[in-house]
Amino acid sequence: MNRKEFRDLASPTAAREAIDSLALEGGIERVSLEEARGRVLVARLDAELDVPGFDRATLDGYALRARDTFGADEADPARLELVGEVHAGEEPDVTLKEGQAVEISTGAVMPDGADAMVPVERTDASSGDKEVLVRTSVAPGDNVMFAGADVAAGERALGSGTQITPRDIGLLSALGIDEVPVRAKPRVGIVSTGDELVRPGDDLESERGEIYDVNSYTIAAGVEDAGGEAVLYPHAGDEQDEMEEILRTAADECDLVLSSGSTSASAVDVIYRVIEEQGELLLHGVSVKPGKPMLIGRLDDSAYVGLPGYPVSAMMVFRTFVAPAIREAAGVPEPASATVTGRLARQERYEEGRHRLMPVGLVTDGDGDGEMLVYPVDKGSGATTSLADADGVVEVGPETDYLEAGEPVTVTLFSPDVRPPTLFGVGEDDPTLSRVLDGLERPRYLSVGSRPGLRRLREGVPDVAVAAGPLERDIDAVDLGGWEREWGLVVRPGNPDEIEGLADLIDRDLRFVNRTTDSGLRSSLGAAIADLAEERGTERHDLVDAIDGFDLGLRAHESPARKVIAGDADAGLGLRETADRLDLGFVPVGEQPVRVLANPDRTEKEGVRELEDALEGAVPVQR
């Protein structure tokens, strides 16, 4: 086997077939009634007793012999001797003879000799509780639910394959069944490898390149979503013996082992060795992007699938190829809500003739017809945030190299619980905005910066864009309101360097941290430096060149301040609010407006209206 060669890439169909052939079924287990909800029966259950188990009075009244009432009516009641009473939960202590009746409660056992009952409303007591007058005639069986009338012993109750819902639990309870045989959930072992991975909650040494293990927990949650039982194995380093032992243990204990690509070649080597020694390689390399190096086979007696390493890729490949097989094995079909249809929000081109998994987000178009717009999320597969920004995956066949805006597409949601956001905003990162968003139900906001935000708004995808600083006005948008924010230089607590303004960055030997050119803060900084250049009668770029750190800009609004805290810089571009919150010093430079601009077609969308209301409540809105 040569793992570097992918000359004969398998088709996505062949990959699905290979995974389907792995037989992930986990056998049978018995669970109590309390734990049965959602599980899948593996055997037909027949009733072993009658329900009700006795002839049962369905009303409060009198049990009697029907023939004793024949001919009775209001004018000429039948007069019966009262010989006892029976309540629910009591065994009758009397046998009825001709001309006798027994007082009986709803749900009580009909006494021997009685074959019908009369409701109390059609009777009168007489002779001091010794007799009852029956003012109607009844037929045998009237007002009696006979034993087995609901379910009779021997009847088919629930079929094999039934997914147990509350109503089925009702039937099982009625039959006295407190334990049922169900499909065991497929056990899916998740093995994460790589020296650089650290479990969430543990300390991270970023300086040696450690990162938190994202895939293990994401895939584990996906496994449980699909009806499987996820087993997380202890993190294996790059030491081969240790890794082999963990893999073999997982293969021994689970129906399926998933690993996600490690950056270390040794992990792949170990997997190959185990497959070679005691397994079977079904398929290596699939013509799908991402997912090309997918490996499908057997490790000892367990199935094995190797997933890509990048979180978004791993999630998409898992969701598209592996989750359906787990569902099949669990006997729990995919809910219809796991798939939605929509229209592509903007055109999309593809470079190569490969089957493609495209992560997409959803936004409702808000004109009340509930149509869903689908937009590609294109941060790059290394970005974990794409996971949170995307709602699902669209498969695009290899013959497609171009999708028109408006093209209908089918989205497989990452989970049936995923719901599209009520509001989709993009633009500047801002603490006031973040507080406003807190008051909304389920907003999605991507802090892409002011300029990209406005560009996306112009393309018609988001509901709103938030822009800070000098505003381009050539955009067709509805201004929902805004606020002013004070910006300047965030410095060490107490401003020990005695920085007084931008001029110090130019004239003194200070390390500065900038924001990216996408940010509105950077635009205002640029304008302020241009003013300073004019004041000094020099060129803007001369001043910029004199600032140590001007060129390398950070994407997020708190990042420069955090560089100051870390001692990596003397001053960072930022907001007074950020400096205050992080207990840093602040040198004010100016104020800039922040505006919230809505897509004109979406102003009636509920999420947009809620945002408008929240803006009015939360900030001194300027219109």
Add this chain to the structure above:
Amino acid sequence: MNRKEFRDLASPTAAREAIDSLALEGGIERVSLEEARGRVLVARLDAELDVPGFDRATLDGYALRARDTFGADEADPARLELVGEVHAGEEPDVTLKEGQAVEISTGAVMPDGADAMVPVERTDASSGDKEVLVRTSVAPGDNVMFAGADVAAGERALGSGTQITPRDIGLLSALGIDEVPVRAKPRVGIVSTGDELVRPGDDLESERGEIYDVNSYTIAAGVEDAGGEAVLYPHAGDEQDEMEEILRTAADECDLVLSSGSTSASAVDVIYRVIEEQGELLLHGVSVKPGKPMLIGRLDDSAYVGLPGYPVSAMMVFRTFVAPAIREAAGVPEPASATVTGRLARQERYEEGRHRLMPVGLVTDGDGDGEMLVYPVDKGSGATTSLADADGVVEVGPETDYLEAGEPVTVTLFSPDVRPPTLFGVGEDDPTLSRVLDGLERPRYLSVGSRPGLRRLREGVPDVAVAAGPLERDIDAVDLGGWEREWGLVVRPGNPDEIEGLADLIDRDLRFVNRTTDSGLRSSLGAAIADLAEERGTERHDLVDAIDGFDLGLRAHESPARKVIAGDADAGLGLRETADRLDLGFVPVGEQPVRVLANPDRTEKEGVRELEDALEGAVPVQR
């Protein structure tokens, strides 16, 4: 308070408002990442670190200073001194100076001094690993993912109210968060009362009218379906002090207490006393059928709702009024799949001007348009089987006294997991049929007997009807096949009474158990007795009168045999197969055909075709 009076019935809307006002929220709890799936965040989570936490090489290649490559190309490569290597998970031990490069792996930390990297494909090693030739020029930042490029410290990560799905778990993992604050599930205490109730799994004394407790388990499963945590309290008898203690304990420990109507008045008395002493009565009596005696209020510090006693009624009232409030408190909205629309399969009349909850079943009409037919399930609210036969509930307003066949209706499914059957059949109960059904995916079969089965098929609701015995031929149906079954008298093992045939039932003093007139077996028995009467030159009814037990017929096919086992009868009408299976004796009387007849409009429906295939495989089909 007079609990017998319902003069001022509240409207269903008022009942919903009263339940909404109860505030069932369960507070906040912290759960680990592994347990976070499906839970609802109660606080905004901001990133507390950069992802990645370091400047990260995105490819295998060489880290270098971009300006050292300016001008380099294939013809004129830049020659850089190789001063070390960095792998993923390692801290770089070198600082780059002008003209130097470091070999670097994907995911590794960029060394100090480097501001870009070149993929290995664009380089050549030179001078025995001491130098590298770079055949392209790169800009600062090329092939580097900067610290915080994915998520930056201080950025908003997830908003309060987010229902956590696998993708969110991915983001939380990336941020190193291993525990999150979520809404506690509303705790719902379920109190069952009544001396006659027995927990499933325990022994039942039917002779004293004991029945299994259906509502507790059904409602508990419904509570968990709705995102609550169900707490089953020990079964309380009718003793008032014990019941009061259980109620107060439940009220103390839970956010909501549900009880379902007991047949005993003392339970209601206790609830009233607790509400009077330390609670608040919001509402008693609702203008809805079923559900009229619904009671809504507070028990100590907990909310309280009293549900009807009959299982179907309790389930419908819970589903319609209580489940939405639990979902609201849990922060878990109802999935769209919990509601379906369809057309009423047959007309329905209502007697009284009250809001009505109608239990209904679903059947797809099978012509490929996926339209759902909705049919009322009308076994009577005391029947637990209605729970298994019904898929959900339709609300019908008080102004409606008539619904046309074909009228569009909205069905609230008993649970979002409920799926309509693949096949809906009605008719004769038969063991061969039951085996055939075992091979189908998700059939629903109601053993209503041959005659009612044919009537329903004629009304156009079920897909198929199964009829046994002399067949009415005036029905427009497609015969899918059938088989013969041997019927006769099921007697004690070894036939100790030496019963030889029907004549013995007439001529000797034997106790017989019959089937209902709906069953095909009863029809064949009637025909056989008519033949015997002709043979003897007498009237049929004279022979029938001479049979002890002829008139009282049991509904299910095994019930007469079980009466024989129980010693309650000497002979029962039944099948040879039943006798063999239960190790009883059998006296053959005749053979009768069983036919499976399909609705002519449904023959192309997948479930019907599967049934046809299964019939061919399972029985020697006669066409």
